[in-house]
Amino acid sequence: MNSPLIRKARRLLTHRAIAIIAIVLGLVVGSTIGAVKLATDRLLNASATSTAQHWANLLADTVGDLEQIGAGMPPSQASTAFFDWARQAGHVFRYEIYNRQGYSQLISDKIIEQVDISEYSVDAVKSLQSESPVVSVFEGDGTTKPEFFSRAVLPVIEDGEPVAIVAAYVDQTAERQLFRNTFAVVSVFLCLVTGLAFSLPAMAWYRRTREKRVADRRIRFLAHHDALTGLTNRVRLVERLNQMLQRLPDTGTGLAIHFVDLDRFKEINDTYGHSAGDLVLRAVAERLNRASAEGDLVSRLGGDEFIVIQHNVSDMQGAGFYAEHLAEQVGHPIVLPCGQEVASTASVGIAMAPADGTNSERLLKCADLALYAAKAAGKNCARFFEPEMDARLEERIALERRLREAIRTGDFVLHYQPIVALPERRLVGFEALVRLPHEDGSLIPPGVFIPVAEDLQLIDRLGEWVLRNACAAAADWPSHLKVAVNLSPTQFDSGPISEMVSDILDETGLGAARLEIEITEQLLISDTEAVMQELARLKSLGISIAMDDFGIGYSSLSYLWRFPFDRLKIDRSFMQSLDSKGRNTARVIHTIVALGREMDMDVTVEGVETARQLAFLQTVQPDQLQGFYFGRPMPLDEATSMILKDLAAPPSFNQAIAATRAV
Numbered sequence: 001m002n003s004p005l006i007r008k009a010r011r012l013l014t015h016r017a018i019a020i021i022a023i024v025l026g027l028v029v030g031s032t033i034g035a036v037k038l039a040t041d042r043l044l045n046a047s048a049t050s051t052a053q054h055w056a057n058l059l060a061d062t063v064g065d066l067e068q069i070g071a072g073m074p075p076s077q078a079s080t081a082f083f084d085w086a087r088q089a090g091h092v093f094r095y096e097i098y099n100r101q102g103y104s105q106l107i108s109d110k111i112i113e114q115v116d117i118s119e120y121s122v123d124a125v126k127s128l129q130s131e132s133p134v135v136s137v138f139e140g141d142g143t144t145k146p147e148f149f150s151r152a153v154l155p156v157i158e159d160g161e162p163v164a165i166v167a168a169y170v171d172q173t174a175e176r177q178l179f180r181n182t183f184a185v186v187s188v189f190l191c192l193v194t195g196l197a198f199s200l201p202a203m204a205w206y207r208r209t210r211e212k213r214v215a216d217r218r219i220r221f222l223a224h225h226d227a228l229t230g231l232t233n234r235v236r237l238v239e240r241l242n243q244m245l246q247r248l249p250d251t252g253t254g255l256a257i258h259f260v261d262l263d264r265f266k267e268i269n270d271t272y273g274h275s276a277g278d279l280v281l282r283a284v285a286e287r288l289n290r291a292s293a294e295g296d297l298v299s300r301l302g303g304d305e306f307i308v309i310q311h312n313v314s315d316m317q318g319a320g321f322y323a324e325h326l327a328e329q330v331g332h333p334i335v336l337p338c339g340q341e342v343a344s345t346a347s348v349g350i351a352m353a354p355a356d357g358t359n360s361e362r363l364l365k366c367a368d369l370a371l372y373a374a375k376a377a378g379k380n381c382a383r384f385f386e387p388e389m390d391a392r393l394e395e396r397i398a399l400e401r402r403l404r405e406a407i408r409t410g411d412f413v414l415h416y417q418p419i420v421a422l423p424e425r426r427l428v429g430f431e432a433l434v435r436l437p438h439e440d441g442s443l444i445p446p447g448v449f450i451p452v453a454e455d456l457q458l459i460d461r462l463g464e465w466v467l468r469n470a471c472a473a474a475a476d477w478p479s480h481l482k483v484a485v486n487l488s489p490t491q492f493d494s495g496p497i498s499e500m501v502s503d504i505l506d507e508t509g510l511g512a513a514r515l516e517i518e519i520t521e522q523l524l525i526s527d528t529e530a531v532m533q534e535l536a537r538l539k540s541l542g543i544s545i546a547m548d549d550f551g552i553g554y555s556s557l558s559y560l561w562r563f564p565f566d567r568l569k570i571d572r573s574f575m576q577s578l579d580s581k582g583r584n585t586a587r588v589i590h591t592i593v594a595l596g597r598e599m600d601m602d603v604t605v606e607g608v609e610t611a612r613q614l615a616f617l618q619t620v621q622p623d624q625l626q627g628f629y630f631g632r633p634m635p636l637d638e639a640t641s642m643i644l645k646d647l648a649a650p651p652s653f654n655q656a657i658a659a660t661r662a663v
């Protein structure tokens with residue numbers, strides 16, 4: 001969303017950093033060169049002065065008639081010989097002698113003889129007045145004059161009195177070269193050291209910035225992609241879908257949102273394990289990618305749910321063919337590492353944009369509803385969203401909202417259904433069954449909202465609420481009465497629940513032996529070690545565990561010897577079919593009761609509605625019975641009155657039931 005902005009800012013920062021480095025390096029090099037030049041000039045100046053001074057001293061010591069020469073007299077023979085020698089010796093390649101008025105008396109490269117008082121030198125007068133040397137430097141041509149030389153003008157002092165002024169021209173070409181070379185080496189070294197001192201941290205900073213940028217890119221990728229398949233995730237999907245929807249008016253075409261869901265994924269996952277499941281998901285992602293056209297978008301919402309957005313769609317027919325193609329590609333068998341081939345058909349729900357909606361949230365919901373319809377129609381097919389589904393969509397949205405609110409406020413209702421024990425039909429406890437109050441005052445049954453709570457991952461909080469309230473209620477009942485609480489399989493997904501259960505028992509003061517947990521075989525299908533351990537932990541607390549709705553679904557007997565259940569609850573559908581398929585059902589019920597007895601498990605028959613059913617059950621003698629015949633699920637205060645009636649009318653429970661039914 002803001003990545004182009006961030007990229008631009010980062011580019012600007014990098015350019016600025018490079019510019020700063022260049023400026024700093026430029027300053028270092030420039031100031032080093034400046035410092036070298038300054039130092040060279042000062043040294044040359046000092047050297048020229050010192051040479052001239054030496055030369056002047058030598059002159060004063062050697063030339064006896066210097067004062068006369070300074071006064072305009074011709075040099076003596078000895079002095080002339082000295083001047084001749086001095087012209088060829090040392091670094092002084094030329095000299096001049098001035099009188100005290102500043103007029104030249106003798107110039108060495110002319111003939112060594114007195115010259116006319118013709119050339120006046122300001123420097124000579126200045127040096128006389130200040131009694132210090134005046135030095136100037138010159139560039140020569142290298143032939144008639146040295147390449148670089150300086151002129152030092154200074155007075156010659158004898159017995160504390162200036163007798164003449166001399167100007168010595170000192171050849172400093174070699175000296176300057178030597179200084180320059182030395183300084184060049186030093187400055188290169190200095191630049192290198194400074195550059196190194198500066199560039200090492202700069203390089204470290206640059207490396208860190210680059211590594212951070214790579215890490216940022218990776219984080220951004222992960223934030224927008226599904227780690228397992230590399231497809232875009234929901235966040236990115238919504239972003240891209242919104243962009244595509246915005247462009248729709250310009251393209252004049254439509255979009256089709258295909259919600260693809262595998263029909264057998266859970267089974268594959270449960271049978272072959274999670275790594276096989278992951279492999280299947282990656283293969284499906286790759287196939288959907290290959291089957292989609294350029295410009296389409298494939299993403300994974302989670303689990304086995306994929307979304308493919310088809311662009312440039314002109315009609316429903318095109319979208320229908322596309323969906324069939326996707327499903328066909330997904331349906332090809334996949335070979336697992338163990339050599340086993342697995343295959344799963346796919347169901348597809350299709351929503352069309354702009355016909356079904358123009359915002360991503362609605363379109364994804366529409367495609368979801370269409371998928372729901374495809375599943376309901378027997379799976380392995382594609383269905384388009386239809387406006388009638390809209391009402392369901394609205395209902396679902398309202399239910400989700402209501403559920404979230406109830407989770408926040410704890411606005412649920414618990415009903416309690418009595419359970420009686422044979423042979424005397426004494427009240428032995430209640431099953432706690434949750435309801436969600438509707439805004440209109442009616443109660444929404446758990447079959448409607450529990451799957452939604454599971455979908456929205458709110459079941460943990462709901463389950464905890466139920467357990468806490470049921471245990472708190474049961475703690476006030478007489479101690480021979482138990483309470484049964486249903487746990488959803490998804491509650492086991494989010495980690496150990498035995499701790500939560502034990503905390504609630506402590507908190508409410510209910511003895512563990514008075515709590516029964518009901519689970520369904522759906523929990524055991526995945527048969528994970530963690531689930532088994534968790535059940536064992538619950539049992540070790542002293543809680544009894546019941547297998548609910550037994551006899552429907554897989555009803556694999558292997559579950560029964562893998563975990564020592566305390567109770568089997570025969571599903572209420574057996575009672576319903578007792579009247580129609582009498583004999584067979586009766587035999588099955590007989591068999592289950594015998595099986596329970598054999599395996600040391602109590603058996604409860606659910607859904608007992610009529611006296612006829614009761615009469616039959618009396619011949620079978622299961623341990624406990626539950627059903628509308630003994631009492632519907634009821635609010636807590638009604639359950640309390642039933643308890644009181646039961647206590648008041650021992651030993652037969654008949655009267656209590658008769659009294660309740662008369663109300």
Ligand code: C2E
Pocket residue numbers: 417432433434445446447450463466486487488518548549572606607608609626627628629633
């Ligand atoms: P279940 O655990 O098998 O609960 C028994 C269901 O059968 C209850 O439906 C009860 O009203 C109904 N029933 C009892 N006797 C009769 C009868 O004689 N005839 C007929 N036709 N029905 C009878 P309810 O309350 O609608 O609950 C449905 C299911 O919702 C429960 O089935 C249970 O699986 C689930 N459920 C209820 N409360 C909770 C809960 O707190 N947590 C979880 N995870 N699931 C719950």
Ligand code: MG
Pocket residue numbers: 431486518548
């Ligand atoms: Mg139950």
Ligand code: MG
Pocket residue numbers: 548549569571572606
């Ligand atoms: Mg049941």
